[in-house]
Amino acid sequence: MTTASILALVESIERRGDDAPAVLAFRNALTRKLREAHAAGGPATLDAIRREITAADPRRATMRAAILAAVWPVLVEPQS
Numbered sequence: 001m002t003t004a005s006i007l008a009l010v011e012s013i014e015r016r017g018d019d020a021p022a023v024l025a026f027r028n029a030l031t032r033k034l035r036e037a038h039a040a041g042g043p044a045t046l047d048a049i050r051r052e053i054t055a056a057d058p059r060r061a062t063m064r065a066a067i068l069a070a071v072w073p074v075l076v077e078p079q080s
Contacts, residue, residue: 031071
């Protein structure tokens with residue numbers, strides 16, 4: 001699990017838009033990666049990843065932050 005793999009998922013979502021069939025799979029994978037990051041390093045790791053991903057392309061920072069925010073609530077839900 002690396003920031004690069006998370007960035008690749010975010011970029012895939014960016015390229016396809018919200019209504020593309022593949023986006024659901026990318027969002028699920030993104031959620032898994034973020035859960036792994038949280039388990040490995042907690043909230044500080046997630047914040048660092050968010051900063052790196054939004055800073056990677058300042059022109060897309062708002063869109064990338066929105067993509068990450070869309071899966072963020074899932075991270076705090078109890079795991080079954």
